[in-house]
Amino acid sequence: MSMAKKTFLGSLMKAEYLLKDTVVQPEQLESTRHKEIMRRMVELNRAGMNVDLLHLTTLPDLESLGGMSYLSELLSYADLEKFDGTEKLILELWKEREKRNILTVAAMNDWEIAKVIGELDKINQMKMEDHTSLQQALSNIYEAPWEDQLHLKSVTTGIKKLDEVTGGFQSGEVTIVGARPSMGKTDVMLHFAKMSGWAGFLPLVFSLEMPERLITSRLIASTGGFNRAKMRDPKRMLNESQKNKWSDVIGDLNETHMQIFDGSGQTIAEMRAKTRKLMSQFPHKKPILFIDYLTLIHSGQFYGGNSHLQVTEISKSLKTIAKDFDCPVICLAQLNRSVESRANKRPMMSDIRESGSVEQDADVILFLYREAYYDKDAEDHSLEIIVSKNRNGPVGTIAVKYNEHTGAIEERKEQSLTSI
Incomplete structure (x- = not known):
C-alpha cells in the first residue's frame, strides 16, 4: 500500500x-512525513521553483523528511502511467479514514443521525470521475436533433401568466408558497408538480403531512375532474363515463414520473440523499423538489425549542439544496393566525417574518388567497396567487380558476397581473 x-x-x-493537476491535498495523505513532503513541494511550486530532487535537498529540515536517501527512493518509484490509479486510491483511503473519524466523533458527541449523514455526504461529494472524452460527449449528443429536449432552463408552473411574471421555476432558486389552512396549498403544489413532470422534469414530492394514498387520490381527482368525495368509494360513486376515463387519467399521471416521499419527520439530509439517489436513477431528467411544508421539516439540531433559529437553518439549507443540485425547490409554508384578525385577510410579507430568514432566503414568495373561503356568499370562486417577492420581475396578483370539489386549477383566458 505504501508503494502507491x-x-x-x-x-x-x-x-x-x-x-x-492533482486533486489530492497534502492533508489527505496518511503519514505525517508524506504530508510534509507534499507541502514543501506545493510551496516550492508556488514560489516558482522547480520541484526536483535538487531543490528538495536544499530544504533546511531535510533530515526530518527522511533525508536525501528517502527522497531518492521516492523518485525511483515514479511511474507516470500509474499516477491516476494511485491518486484515486489515495482519495479512496482518505475517504475511508474520514468516514471512521466522523463516526468516532459522532459517537463521542452523540450526534443526531441527520448530522452524521450530512458530514458523510460532504466526503462523498469529492468528485473523481468527472472526465469525459469528446468522443463520448459527441455520442451522447448524437441523437439530439431527433430527441425531445428534457433539460429546459426553467420549469413551467402550468400557469402562463405566472410563468411570464416569474420566468417559471428556475434552477437554483427557492420558491415559498405561503397560505392559511384550506386555501388550496397542497392542490397548487400538486398542480405545479404534475405540470413540471409533463414538461419532462422529475418531480420529487416530500409530503410531511399527507400520506401518499391521499396525494395519489387528489392527483386522480384533479386530473380527471372527479369530485374528491367520490374517491372514497370509486366503485359505488363514479358514474360510467367517469369509470371509462379512469385508466386514461392514470396513464397521464404515470407520464409525470412523480416520486412521493411521505415520511413525517424527514430531515434536509435525508431529502438530499433521496434526491441524489433518484438523480442517478433518472440521469436524463432534472429534479424539481416540492416540500409540504416548511415547519414540518426536522432540523438537524435542537435549538432549545427556538423555532425561529430552526426555520432559519432549514430555509438556508433549502437554498443550498437548490444550488448544489442545480434544481428548483418549492416549499409550502403555513402562515400564522394573525392573518385571520385583519379585515383584509390577504397574506402579506409580515405574515412570514417570524419564520427566521425565509423572506431573505427565498427567491420567489407566492401567497394564496380565496375570498370564497371567508365569504360563503361570494360569487367569485377564484384563487389569487399573490406574487409578493420576485427576484426576476414584477410583483402583483394573478387569479386562477380553482375547483374546490376536484382540486383542479385552470388559468383564466383573459389574464393580467394586477398590482398589489
Missing part, C-alpha cells in the same frame, strides 16, 4: 506539472 503513496509522491517529483 511512494509512486504518487515520486511522480510529482518527476513531473511537477502533476502538482497543479
